[in-house]
Amino acid sequence: MDIRAQISMVFHLDKCIGCHTCSVACKNIWTDRKGAEYMWWNNVETKPGTGYPTRWEDQDIYKGGWKKEREGELGLRGSGKLRGLLNIFHNPHLPVIDDYYEPFTYKYLDLIESPEGDDQPTARPVSLITGEPIDIKMGPNWDDDLSGTPDYARKDPNLHDLSPAEQEAMFQLERMAMFYLPRICNHCLNPACVAACPSGAIYKRGEDGVVLINQQVCRAWRMCVTACPYKKTYYNWSTGKSEKCILCYPRLESGHAPACMHSCVGRIRYLGVVLYDADEIRLVAETEDEKDLVARQRSMIMDPFAPGVIEAAKKNGIPDSTIQAAQRSPVYKFVREWGLALPLHPEFRTLPMLFYVPPLLPVMASLGASDSSQAAKVNPMAKVWDEGRLYNSTTEELWGTIDQARFPLKYMANLFTGGDEEGIKVVLKKLMAVRIWRRHVTVGDVSAERAQEALSGAGIDSEMADAIYNLTTLAKFDDRFVIPPSHREQAIEMVEFVGDAKGSTGFGFKEQPMRGL
Amino acid sequence: MFLDNFLFIGLPYIAIIIFIVGTVYRYRATKFNYSSLSSQFLEGKKLFWGSVPFHWGIIALFFGHLIAFLIPRGVLAWNSHPLRLLVIEVGAFIFGLTVLFGLSMLIYRRLTNQRLSRVTSPMDWTVEGLLLLQVILGLWVAYEFRWGSSWFAATLTPYLRSLFILQPEITAVSAMPLVVKLHIAFAFVIFAMIPFSRLVHVLVYPLHYLWRPYQRVLWNWDKSRIRHPDTQWTKESPRNT
Numbered sequence: 001m002d003i004r005a006q007i008s009m010v011f012h013l014d015k016c017i018g019c020h021t022c023s024v025a026c027k028n029i030w031t032d033r034k035g036a037e038y039m040w041w042n043n044v045e046t047k048p049g050t051g052y053p054t055r056w057e058d059q060d061i062y063k064g065g066w067k068k069e070r071e072g073e074l075g076l077r078g079s080g081k082l083r084g085l086l087n088i089f090h091n092p093h094l095p096v097i098d099d100y101y102e103p104f105t106y107k108y109l110d111l112i113e114s115p116e117g118d119d120q121p122t123a124r125p126v127s128l129i130t131g132e133p134i135d136i137k138m139g140p141n142w143d144d145d146l147s148g149t150p151d152y153a154r155k156d157p158n159l160h161d162l163s164p165a166e167q168e169a170m171f172q173l174e175r176m177a178m179f180y181l182p183r184i185c186n187h188c189l190n191p192a193c194v195a196a197c198p199s200g201a202i203y204k205r206g207e208d209g210v211v212l213i214n215q216q217v218c219r220a221w222r223m224c225v226t227a228c229p230y231k232k233t234y235y236n237w238s239t240g241k242s243e244k245c246i247l248c249y250p251r252l253e254s255g256h257a258p259a260c261m262h263s264c265v266g267r268i269r270y271l272g273v274v275l276y277d278a279d280e281i282r283l284v285a286e287t288e289d290e291k292d293l294v295a296r297q298r299s300m301i302m303d304p305f306a307p308g309v310i311e312a313a314k315k316n317g318i319p320d321s322t323i324q325a326a327q328r329s330p331v332y333k334f335v336r337e338w339g340l341a342l343p344l345h346p347e348f349r350t351l352p353m354l355f356y357v358p359p360l361l362p363v364m365a366s367l368g369a370s371d372s373s374q375a376a377k378v379n380p381m382a383k384v385w386d387e388g389r390l391y392n393s394t395t396e397e398l399w400g401t402i403d404q405a406r407f408p409l410k411y412m413a414n415l416f417t418g419g420d421e422e423g424i425k426v427v428l429k430k431l432m433a434v435r436i437w438r439r440h441v442t443v444g445d446v447s448a449e450r451a452q453e454a455l456s457g458a459g460i461d462s463e464m465a466d467a468i469y470n471l472t473t474l475a476k477f478d479d480r481f482v483i484p485p486s487h488r489e490q491a492i493e494m495v496e497f498v499g500d501a502k503g504s505t506g507f508g509f510k511e512q513p514m515r516g517l
Numbered sequence: 518m519f520l521d522n523f524l525f526i527g528l529p530y531i532a533i534i535i536f537i538v539g540t541v542y543r544y545r546a547t548k549f550n551y552s553s554l555s556s557q558f559l560e561g562k563k564l565f566w567g568s569v570p571f572h573w574g575i576i577a578l579f580f581g582h583l584i585a586f587l588i589p590r591g592v593l594a595w596n597s598h599p600l601r602l603l604v605i606e607v608g609a610f611i612f613g614l615t616v617l618f619g620l621s622m623l624i625y626r627r628l629t630n631q632r633l634s635r636v637t638s639p640m641d642w643t644v645e646g647l648l649l650l651q652v653i654l655g656l657w658v659a660y661e662f663r664w665g666s667s668w669f670a671a672t673l674t675p676y677l678r679s680l681f682i683l684q685p686e687i688t689a690v691s692a693m694p695l696v697v698k699l700h701i702a703f704a705f706v707i708f709a710m711i712p713f714s715r716l717v718h719v720l721v722y723p724l725h726y727l728w729r730p731y732q733r734v735l736w737n738w739d740k741s742r743i744r745h746p747d748t749q750w751t752k753e754s755p756r757n758t
Contacts, residue, residue: 081727088722089572090565094557097632129559130631195731198723206736216548219721220555237559237636240552281732515636516550516715 035238272329539712571619
């Protein structure tokens with residue numbers, strides 16, 4: 001057993017309102033620089049939708065992540081040792097800037113400085129690359145809220161194995177639903193970007209598992225951009241270096257939550273440390289059946305209270321403060337104890353350490369589409385608990401809304417469980433049971449038997465339901481972010497002043513980030 | 518005479534000194550801008566037709582010249598049969614044409630793409646211009662003064678060797694046609710420019726990738742050792758190994 005610590009995250013998608021505050025917080029701190037304008041280390045996508053860069057999940061195009069090779073071993077899909085070195089002069093799978101979008105600004109000064117004339121002056125859009133006027137074709141969240149449109153939602157790669165009838169049903173006007181998917185770097189346990197970097201510039205920090213790119217070693221071979229299946233490494237076209245989310249490590253080291261998480265309006269984000277068994281990384285990543293990946297990844301995360309685990313952690317030099325943080329970790333609860341949070345696209349086999357609680361609302365918020373007159377009857381305050389309508393909990397079939405979800409479970413399964421519908425159903429049932437239980441406690445119009453039936457059907461008890469409820473809805477800052485104290489006296493990075501990083505390359509060193517000759 | 522002395526004695530030594538000092542300086546002092554400065558992210562399609570033939574062609578030509586320098590006897594023995602001489606000469610000429618085609622595509626691409634003009638420095642144009650000149654001169658030499666693979670081994674290899682043993686002997690070079698002389702002189706100029714241009718990337722081609730494990734996990738240092746009571750406190754900060 002080789003115990004290591006990993007800073008890990010949970011995003012609760014039912015709570016995300018898609019306000020992009022996280023993206024803006026990140027942009028203002030890290031990527032408001034030349035060559036980085038197009039980068040959104042944190043971005044929020046509307047699902048179903050094509051995302052950023054366009055159709056990033058489609059690995060037939062981008063060739064990211066790991067795949068099983070003939071002997072059952074893992075190989076990088078689009079790069080790797082031999083292929084990477086042979087393709088170094090021209091990487092056939094590299095996305096170009098148009099796959100993201102051409103960054104732009106507006107000539108605001110024209111509004112003020114234009115000479116007097118017959119026409120109203122306008123602020124024309126200009127490219128931030130060439131400085132010339134452009135027609136804006138794309139933006140960072142161009143398909144925001146456009147779920148259901150043919151150009152975006154229907155091109156979602158996760159629809160690939162849904163039947164045409166299922167897809168049609170999804171996009172009927174009355175049944176249309178969507179949710180938001182905020183994404184940052186997953187700081188994977190088996191990162192493809194690290195493996196693909198020919199220079200060895202990318203590394204995972206042993207102390208907390210943050211994946212970083214050494215800006216002085218990066219030589220612009222750009223294999224990481226291809227390798228990351230989440231497209232979360234970005235190439236800075238101006239400096240000729242790759243960059244990625246650094247999980248705000250200067251903030252983490254001084255005890256602050258990362259900017260995206262700190263600023264989150266919906267308080268959907270949780271961050272904590274988990275202890276995992278590094279001996280298992282290879283075995284789990286090579287799991288035969290994609291549908292087993294979630295369960296096996298979950299089993300890598302060790303119980304921070306088990307004496308054997310604590311002893312092994314201490315032997316590996318993990319400080320007591322980190323073990324204590326792991327015991328209070330909200331991530332451990334969501335992922336391991338309650339089994340509510342799932343990794344995004346586990347089938348890429350990078351073992352991502354950012355977990356999502358899948359959204360229940362778009363699945364169940366059905367207005368009984370069979371009866372159109374019902375819509376008129378619904379109280380606009382949405383406080384109604386009309387049996388069999390909003391929350392279909394009192395029908396004969398307790399899980400009716402989940403089984404016949406208006407949002408096909410297959411779609412959710414393609415996102416979060418590698419196609420395993422059972423896996424997603426278990427989670428949604430738990431979420432539903434918590435709602436029914438709390439309805440019973442706070443409003444009282446659900447009978448105790450009904451609530452108990454819901455809980456036992458989901459395999460949880462009332463105590464756990466209350467704990468889930470508390471951490472989901474009432475959690476304070478210190479409950480949501482349990483950041484292990486970083487031992488400043490031990491780390492090189494930690495002696496640097498955070499302010500130095502702003503306005504330079506964002507990596508805290510003082511050499512001017514000048515492009516080479 | 519003075520010009521020959523300068524071009525074939527002064528210039529090579531200046532170039533070597535500039536190359537060594539410049540490389541060490543650049544690698545140590547300005548590590549951040551040490552990069553191949555790929556522009557594929559801004560334009561990917563034309564780059565394929567430029568970069569791929571250019572690079573493979575120039576690698577072949579570089580090793581061709583190197584082999585003729587290192588094992589001249591082997592080359593002469595190979596060339597002792599006319600058919601084999603023809604194979605090596607035609608092969609080298611084709612690689613030369615490949616480089617010329619690739620380089621022309623690269624220059625055309627830089628000239629026509631507006632985005633690329635924003636990431637093109639004067640040094641890029643200098644390098645591309647010099648390389649183009651050098652390739653054209655090389656092809657000219659190969660066509661006009663034929664069977665260079667043989668006479669190179671007999672005349673230029675001894676000259677280059679004399680440079681390395683610090684007893685420069687330029688009689689043979691001085692008698693060469695002007696085109697050959699220019700080709701040699703430009704080679705030294707390009708060599709000297711490596712540390713001051715994007716050409717630095719040839720020095721860091723990541724061959725070590727082949728025998729490195731895929732995953733890299735770095736600790737600030739071995740924590741279990743540093744926390745052990747038997748480990749002595751040192752004032753030097755420990756390093757990763």
